[in-house]
Amino acid sequence: MFRQMVCLVVIVAVCVAGSLRPSYAFTIGEEREIGEKLLYQVRQAFPIVGDPDLHQYLNGLGQEVLEVAGLQFFDYRFFIVESKQFNAFAAPSGLIFFYTELISSMNSEDELVSVIAHEIGHVVKRHLASRMKKGTIVNIATLGAALAAIALGGGGAASQALLAGSLAAGQSAQLYFSREDEKEADLLAYNWLKELNRNPEGQKAMLQTMRRITRYRMGQVPQYLLTHPDPEARLDYVESLMSAEGLGGDKTPAQKERDFSFLRFKYRIMTQIKDNRSVRAYLGNKLQDQGSSSFARNMARYGLAQLDFRENNYDQALDKLNHVISALPEKQILFIDKAVILASQGEFEQARIMLDEAYRRHPQDMYAAYQLAHVSERLGDLESAERLLRQVAFAMPEFSKVYFDLGRILSARGETAQSRFFLGKFNLYEGKLKLAEENFREARSAPGISASLRTECEELLALIERLQKG
Numbered sequence: 001m002f003r004q005m006v007c008l009v010v011i012v013a014v015c016v017a018g019s020l021r022p023s024y025a026f027t028i029g030e031e032r033e034i035g036e037k038l039l040y041q042v043r044q045a046f047p048i049v050g051d052p053d054l055h056q057y058l059n060g061l062g063q064e065v066l067e068v069a070g071l072q073f074f075d076y077r078f079f080i081v082e083s084k085q086f087n088a089f090a091a092p093s094g095l096i097f098f099y100t101e102l103i104s105s106m107n108s109e110d111e112l113v114s115v116i117a118h119e120i121g122h123v124v125k126r127h128l129a130s131r132m133k134k135g136t137i138v139n140i141a142t143l144g145a146a147l148a149a150i151a152l153g154g155g156g157a158a159s160q161a162l163l164a165g166s167l168a169a170g171q172s173a174q175l176y177f178s179r180e181d182e183k184e185a186d187l188l189a190y191n192w193l194k195e196l197n198r199n200p201e202g203q204k205a206m207l208q209t210m211r212r213i214t215r216y217r218m219g220q221v222p223q224y225l226l227t228h229p230d231p232e233a234r235l236d237y238v239e240s241l242m243s244a245e246g247l248g249g250d251k252t253p254a255q256k257e258r259d260f261s262f263l264r265f266k267y268r269i270m271t272q273i274k275d276n277r278s279v280r281a282y283l284g285n286k287l288q289d290q291g292s293s294s295f296a297r298n299m300a301r302y303g304l305a306q307l308d309f310r311e312n313n314y315d316q317a318l319d320k321l322n323h324v325i326s327a328l329p330e331k332q333i334l335f336i337d338k339a340v341i342l343a344s345q346g347e348f349e350q351a352r353i354m355l356d357e358a359y360r361r362h363p364q365d366m367y368a369a370y371q372l373a374h375v376s377e378r379l380g381d382l383e384s385a386e387r388l389l390r391q392v393a394f395a396m397p398e399f400s401k402v403y404f405d406l407g408r409i410l411s412a413r414g415e416t417a418q419s420r421f422f423l424g425k426f427n428l429y430e431g432k433l434k435l436a437e438e439n440f441r442e443a444r445s446a447p448g449i450s451a452s453l454r455t456e457c458e459e460l461l462a463l464i465e466r467l468q469k470g
Helices: 002-017 028-045 052-069 100-104 109-124 127-134 140-151 157-168 179-195 201-216 223-227 231-245 253-273 276-288 294-310 314-327 333-344 348-361 366-378 382-395 400-412 416-429 433-444 451-468
Strands: 077-081 088-091 095-099
Touching: 028 077, 028 451, 052 077, 052 109, 052 179, 052 253, 052 366, 077 100, 088 109, 095 100, 095 109, 100 253, 109 179, 109 201, 109 253, 179 201, 179 231, 201 231, 253 276, 253 294, 276 294, 294 314, 294 333, 314 333, 333 348, 333 366, 348 366, 366 382, 366 400, 382 400, 400 416, 416 433, 416 451, 433 451
Parallel strands: 077 095
Antiparallel strands: 088 095
8 A cells, every 4th residue: 555655646746747837737748748657657556457358348438439529639548457446537648547446336338438438528628737727836745645645545544644734735625626627527428428329327327326425435535536526416417417308217228238248347357356255245146136137147147157267166157157158149258258267177179169269250359369379379389379469469559468478488489589578568567667677678688689679679668767767
């Protein structure tokens, strides 16, 4: 926690330092540079959940919203942060982070899209730049400390001490989006949801969750509700918009279809980051609830299959997953999930057949490509594994694990320069800048390195130097 607090102070100081300018506080170019530095600070402070299927799903939803949001200044990137904090935030230059605890509180894809749209709305309106400009800046350090305290949730002696010092300097008022900021972002999100043929009922449901959390956690309000204040007024506003247009009501068939992808996304995250016992109880209750639909029970069974898999109970996981597949045979991604379990049991040939079929059907599916690469490697087909991993790296350049896998394969083939280079990229995207610097220097001096790879090493070493200057 102390490491996270220190990193967050640095993160915010970087943001604020770049904002102490006239007009919009920083230019678009400067905002991009600040965002680059911020991303690596976040990587150092928090684990980023980077599974290819989860990344594809979240970024796909983000791109849906951006298609109706119009021309943008930034290339948006969406990240899942492993944290027990109820939070999401839009950082400079279109970096948007969703904390796993916030995702766990959601019940539908439309709720998730409403938060994505709301955060994009803040970036589109450049509310952060505006808030930094409007306030009277007394001291960058105290403002950074106050922001860090809010980001840590306001609980605990350390964050309270940070907050107390910043309050004395009169900085805390600048930490929150105003009601007008929230209204602007909510209205943008509401209109974008309609353009996407999504019912704003999801936006309403998410605000109801926020209101409930505000009421029952008054002693320790999550940072999302501190930086995005007044869910009661926001809920009233969205309900008034829906009432005026006669929107709302039961879910449409399209919404129910989308909820398969969302619940799979949610349960995979929950089984990776939460206490196994609590997740099993949560999913078990849903499975036993006679009031639940057969679809909801099957999705709970899917979550339990993932939990069994995480606990290495492969036979039980397959039994539950086969039950789900029999109920939802049209969901091709379930067959990839099954192949992953089979590979974990050592059934590599069977897994490869299933993954080959999935990849042949959808060659742009990086989840299938990544899993097929792993199975190909286990079967000794290093050439195919390398080709598939390079495809994943090209499609998902910030997925750190793929570089570790490439480095391992190339090391086995005696290609030292490329192996060191990819290990450097792995450490870079894990936020381990010192290790990455060592790896790139080793790659640069390795015998037989190509001119193009040496140039790329030099460029990444220059990037690390800029990042370390803060």
